Amino acid sequence: MEPTLHEGDxxxxxxxxxxxxxxxxxxxxxxxxxRQPERWxxxxxxxxxxxxxxxxxxxxxxxxxxxxVIGAVDRAELVGRPWLRYWPISRFGRLA
Amino acid sequence: MFERLMxxxxxxxxxxxxxxxxxxVYDPQQARIEAESxxxxxxxxxxxxxxxxxxxxxxxxxxxxxxxxQHIDVMWHxxxxxxxxxxxxxxxxxxxKAAKQASQVKRSLELDDAQKLLELxxxxxxxxxxxxxxxxxxxxxxxxxA
Numbered sequence: 040m041e042p043t044l045h046e047g048d049x050x051x052x053x054x055x056x057x058x059x060x061x062x063x064x065x066x067x068x069x070x071x072x073x074r075q076p077e078r079w080x081x082x083x084x085x086x087x088x089x090x091x092x093x094x095x096x097x098x099x100x101x102x103x104x105x106x107x108v109i110g111a112v113d114r115a116e117l118v119g120r121p122w123l124r125y126w127p128i129s130r131f132g133r134l135a
Numbered sequence: 136m137f138e139r140l141m142x143x144x145x146x147x148x149x150x151x152x153x154x155x156x157x158x159x160v161y162d163p164q165q166a167r168i169e170a171e172s173x174x175x176x177x178x179x180x181x182x183x184x185x186x187x188x189x190x191x192x193x194x195x196x197x198x199x200x201x202x203x204x205q206h207i208d209v210m211w212h213x214x215x216x217x218x219x220x221x222x223x224x225x226x227x228x229x230x231x232k233a234a235k236q237a238s239q240v241k242r243s244l245e246l247d248d249a250q251k252l253l254e255l256x257x258x259x260x261x262x263x264x265x266x267x268x269x270x271x272x273x274x275x276x277x278x279x280x281a
Contacts, residue, residue: 040152049146071275081150099150126144 042066043098043134049126049135050081054119059089061114067134069118070095073110080109081121086113093117161214161272163260166206166233169199170256173240174249181244197241203252204237210259219266230256 052069062068062084070093072078082095085106087120092111121134173196180192210212211230220226240252263272 044152049144050150072151079148083154097279121150 040083040097041099044081044084044124045130047127048124048130050118050121051123051125052121055115056120057114061087062093062117062120063087067121068095069121070092070112071116071118073112073116079118082109142221159203159272161210161263163206163210163256163263166203166210166237167253167256167260169203169206170237170240170249170252172196172199173203174246175242177244177249179245181246183226193244200237200241200252203240203256204234207233207237207256207259210263212265213271214268215266219262222266223262226262231254233259 057068064080064084064086065118066084067081067085069079069081070079080095082097084093085096087095088111092104092113093114095109095112123133124130176192176196176199180189180196183189183192207230211227211234215226215230223229233252236248236252236255239248244250263269
């Protein structure tokens with residue numbers, strides 16, 4: 040998810056926002072990895088299908104193909120929206 | 136005090152952005168080549184009288200040993216499966232010792248330490264071969280025309 044996120048960034052995640060509405064393309068999500076449920080992913084929403092399932096992508100150009108690898112993600116697998124990076128202090132701030 | 140504060144503020148869970156596709160290509164030779172490099176570097180270090188050259192040896196050996204450790208970790212975590220552990224009950228122990236030995240080689244200038252790393256990687260290589268590794272985790276080279 041570079042350059043938006045760097046390894047080791049500490050994020051605050053809003054667990055409530057996606058309970059009442061679906062994410063829209065371009066929003067960041069934390070979701071359960073459909074392939075490995077003990078693993079959580081942080082990705083950006085590429086598309087929302089009519090049935091509400093999400094296609095996720097990464098910000099780094101090399102990860103453009105992520106959506107094919109991860110597969111469709113169900114809304115039930117969403118954990119929340121990362122909205123703030125609070126560490127390191129040098130990059131403290133809201134996430135776009 | 137600061138440490139306690141940082142621990143309290145630290146996240147509870149890790150989230151991943153990488154796909155870990157995984158590509159399915161594995162070969163302990165990646166680790167072995169780095170380990171061989173460490174062995175040779177240690178030899179060259181002891182054969183040299185040039186302080187700067189020796190300093191470079193130490194620096195480069197540390198880098199290659201770290202790479203050996205990463206390749207060992209990939210074999211351990213990504214290639215080997217539960218059924219392999221049934222066949223080789225000491226699999227975890229071998230991989231763990233190999234990773235630890237790579238760390239040892241990072242800081243050591245003893246040829247014995249580098250030799251021991253090679254031997255542990257060879258054990259991993261044996262387990263990879265005897266679990267069908269070469270046929271399943273490496274692409275076969277193109278056949279050249281006769």
